[in-house]
Amino acid sequence: MDNLNLRHLFYFWTIAREGSIVRAAEHLDLTPQTLSGQLATFETAVGGALFRRANRSLQLTDFGHTVLGYADEMFQTAQALSDVISQPPEERPLSLSIGIAASIHKLIAYHLTEPVLTLKREVRLSCRTGDPDELLKRLAQRELDLVLTDRQPDSAEAGRFRTYRLASSSMSLFAIPQLAEPLRENFPRSLNGQPFLATSLKAPYVTALMNWFASQNLRVKVVAEVDDSALIKVFGRQGVGYFAAPTAIREEVCRQYQVEHIARISEVRDTLYAVTRSGKSHNAAVQELIKERPELGDRLEKTDP
Known part of the structure; x- marks a missing residue:
């Protein structure tokens, strides 16, 4: 950075875009002599020729093409920043980085994040899945704005975070028609x-489900253990076995994976939380996500057999 004068870089970028020093000088409201001198100073600073003359025109050297690539990115970003700054504060795009526990079913995760996609303000959303403990560490380090999880932080960490209960759903069992009937x-x-x-x-619901199987004196024949909720459903669609998913997404699971609903297990529930850092967040997207959404868990269970 010691050798990089951003104003000189901007002059070079303008010359490259305009194709000549004369046209660039007119655009920059400088004399061609002044602009030519500034370009020479910049070439000396960066240690190489950026243009060569050919038939009274300027052509970029290989080094010039390399520098231009970086300059394009820099000044396009600067223009985007300028556009954001020029907007009223209440209209500026919101950035939202969410961590999603891998054990949360993907359809549920979508329903929980969907509200921010319908806000009047533009939201630049980034989602990361992973282990809840690792996601909470990233939240504490301000790499994330919020974590969606199916378990509450340990009591020892309660002072670092705020936890919001979002929704709860009973669990249901599913299988292809030949197995479900x-x-x-x-x-x-x-x-x-x-x-x-x-x-x-x-996931907490897994422990509760296994306890329910035991309470019914059922012998559970596990044919596969999978660490991805979507992949389990793909296995289920192929008829490998039956699987569990939240009742709240029953219709979507059946439609997307061509399976049928076997039964709802009301004693086993999947409860979901949003976790933020302690202290109130002023991010409107975060405020939208931490609202409790009981309808997510209730909308289908009201009509369950």
């Missing part, structure tokens, strides 16, 4: 020894 008969005894697709993630 016999499993619905004599439920839950019909599940005994049948192939089950389990998640290897340490």
Whole structure:
């Protein structure tokens, strides 16, 4: 940066875009002699010729093309920044970086983030999935604005974060039609020894589901453990076994993966939270996301058998 004069770089960029020193000088309201001198000073500073003369015109050297590529990015970014600064504060785009626990079902994650996509203000959304503990570390380091998770932070970390309960849904079981029909008969005894697709993630609903199986004296035959909720559904669509998903997304799961609903397990629930840093956030997108949305868990369960 010691050798990089941004004004000289801007002069070079303008010359390259205009194709000649004369036209660039007119654009910059400088004399051609002054602009030519500024270009020579910049070439000396960067240690190489940026243009060569050919048939009374200027052509970029290889080095000039390289410098121009960086200059294009820099000044396009500067123009975008200028456009943002010129807007009234209430109309400027919002940046929102969200961490999403990998154990949250992807359709649920979409429904939880959907409200910010319908705000009147533009929202530049970035989503990262991963382990909840790692996401909370990134939240504390201000790399994230908010974390969507299915478990609350440890009590030892309570002072660092604020937790908001967003929604809760019972869990349901699903399978392809050939498996679902016999499993619905004599439920839950019909599940005994049948192939089950389990998640290897340490989600609270998984522990509750396994405890429910035990309370029913069912032998669970796990045929695969998968650490991705979407991949489990793909396995289920291929008939490998039955799987669990929140009742709140029952219709979407059935439609997207060509499976059928077996039964709802009201005793097992998936509860979701938004976690922010302690202290009130002034980001309007964050404020929109931390609103409780009971309709997400209730909308389908009201009509469940």
